[in-house]
Amino acid sequence: MYVQTPAGLLVRLIHVIGLISWAPSCRVSFFPAGHRYNLDMAARMGLLYHPVLLASASSSSRALALSRARLPYPPTFHTYRRSASAAASPRLRPCRRLLPARAMSSSETAGNPYAAELAAAKKAVTLAARLCQAVQQDIVYSGVQSKADKSPVTVADYGSQILVSLVLKMEAPGSFSLVAEEDSEELRKDGAEEILENITDLVNETIVDDGSYSIYFSKEGILSAIDDGKSEGGPSGRHWVLDPIDGTKGFLRGDQYAIALALLDEGKIVLGVLACPNLPLSSISNLNGSSSGDQVGALFSATIGCGTEVESLDSSPPQKISVCSIDDPVDASFFESYESAHSMHDLTSSIAKKLGVQAPPVRIDSQAKYGALARGDGAIYLRFPHKGYREKIWDHAAGSIVLTEAGGIVIDASGNDLDFSKGRFLDLDTGIIATNKHLMPSLLKAVQEAIKEQNQAASLL
Ligand SMILES: Nc1ncnc2c1ncn2[C@@H]1O[C@H](COP(=O)(O)O)[C@@H](O)[C@H]1OP(=O)(O)O
Ligand SMILES: [Mg+2]
Structure with missing residues (x-):
């Protein structure tokens, strides 16, 4: 009906x-x-x-x-x-209207x-x-x-x-x-x-x-x-x-x-x-x-x-x-997926612990996270889909440039830049991490240690 x-x-x-x-x-x-x-x-x-x-x-x-x-x-x-x-x-x-006439920036x-x-x-x-x-x-x-x-x-x-x-x-x-x-x-x-x-x-x-x-x-x-x-x-x-x-x-x-x-x-x-x-x-x-x-x-x-x-x-x-200028992880907060099916919350929690982040995760959906990070609402974004998930280019293309042009860095968990030139999928099998230039070296180190520990624990099962 x-x-x-x-x-x-x-x-x-x-x-x-x-x-x-x-x-x-x-x-x-x-x-x-x-x-x-x-x-x-x-x-x-x-x-x-x-x-x-x-x-x-x-x-x-x-x-x-x-x-x-x-x-x-x-x-x-x-x-x-x-x-x-x-x-x-x-x-x-309903209320009819034209699109706003945007001020030219x-x-x-x-x-x-x-x-x-x-x-x-x-x-x-x-x-x-x-x-x-x-x-x-x-x-x-x-x-x-x-x-x-x-x-x-x-x-x-x-x-x-x-x-x-x-x-x-x-x-x-x-x-x-x-x-x-x-x-x-x-x-x-x-x-x-x-x-x-x-x-x-x-x-x-x-x-x-x-x-x-x-x-x-x-x-x-x-x-x-x-x-x-x-x-x-x-x-x-x-x-x-x-x-x-x-x-x-x-x-x-x-x-x-x-x-x-x-x-x-x-x-x-x-x-x-x-x-x-x-x-x-x-x-x-x-x-x-x-x-x-x-x-x-x-x-x-x-x-x-x-x-x-x-x-x-x-x-x-x-x-x-521009992104925040925090250089001490103790003062940092991090964004991640709202849905635990989209990103491993247990892994991100161990990364945050290793890094010394005190604040609880801020969980919101979508690339809104990249935008919020780009204006300094938080300091870090962690995304670790479960095994087998293939990232699509449209899930990171706009967000990544919004972040990098605001002074941030987006890389995969192996430390490589995201490559959008390979077709509809991003060619990576680790996670994606983003933060400012001060925090990235220690974040990448914490990420790689946490992944190693996760893999060791999995091999013992
Ligand atoms: N099983 C999954 N694992 C990881 N990401 C997924 C999965 N299913 C859908 N997505 C996509 O993850 C993104 C949302 O991530 P987040 O949870 O961080 O907001 C969306 O692009 C969503 O697709 P879609 O665009 O169709 O909603
Ligand atoms: Mg999507």
Whole structure:
């Protein structure tokens, strides 16, 4: 039993009218400065442009631009079509708005060779974050997460990936290649029709609500947009690297998650953005993932050679950040996964003990840990997945540059830099550690001793 939202009905109506009135000669002219798109381009992107939708979206864009300053944060959206139980739960009223006009930071202006890519990446993850926030609100209000029904997170995962891919195609210069977590295989199977419809509705409603683009996705367009993320990456050329929702467990719990996007250029990560919708803008040090500050929703961004910045997802001016300068482990605290299935808490506890860390671990989900570390909320990040787990590049690409450009160091437990040029996986079988340059030598020593002891204990069993 599903409920059709009014916005869903509107989008469908516009679709039908648009199909009737569609004219092959129509040129689309409502796109960002510097771009000209026509229907051939639309066909290549798996998209449909509709004159009626174009007209309505462009006029609403102007109206929204005028009222933007008065709109509250966080915004809410018409949500995906929800189950009857979810529909019965309380929800906030939708509120339409454009993406915030971000203040240009020094990283986006002179001297940054990736300025255009950075602006596109920020816009992409901000739009995706809006979709994710709307879905997470519904999950939390409806209690879906306690029923082992993973479909809402699936809808948000795919929806986020489609929106990031769309914005990058529209706004980022150069050729397009995307290495991303999701593909359309499951959605093409029998029985997936309903979820595909939900994703299609949610994505189209988010685009209409935002008003930046006059685009409508068909179901086939949705499937092909998801498969834009099938690139293998590698050592040559440029590739965007995306985790559409990093930390799905945290997302379902109503806790931390991130939309993590990076740019790989000739085998090196040169740019990264992390949207962390639930991370407080002020420090979370000593608060185990929470903060006394009111403002929530942080956007971290870094470009090679230009440093790391943080701003609110609602577009406060960006501020440069740097890692903490602690040089005595006694004063240090460390981040690790919330989920013990993702990282061995017993091993990290023995590393902390060896090093002399006194504070208890700060456990939060996702690459939000890299962002928090980059602004000095803590001093160390330890990640030791259980044997057999293969790390994917999208789980560390954005986070690692956010940290290194803030003055931090990220290496594997053998002391090697992370190599993002080997395809979709990181080629390592130890853990990943991160800290500042003062603490790294003693941290690496403690890590290697603790691993050795763990291996010796295992060989005795
Ligand atoms: N069994 C696992 N071991 C380690 N990491 C995992 C495992 N399963 C999923 N992950 C990934 O670990 C990351 C979260 O780490 P953390 O627990 O530190 O927040 C996510 O990228 C998550 O995937 P996903 O992005 O699909 O949620
Ligand atoms: Mg992930």
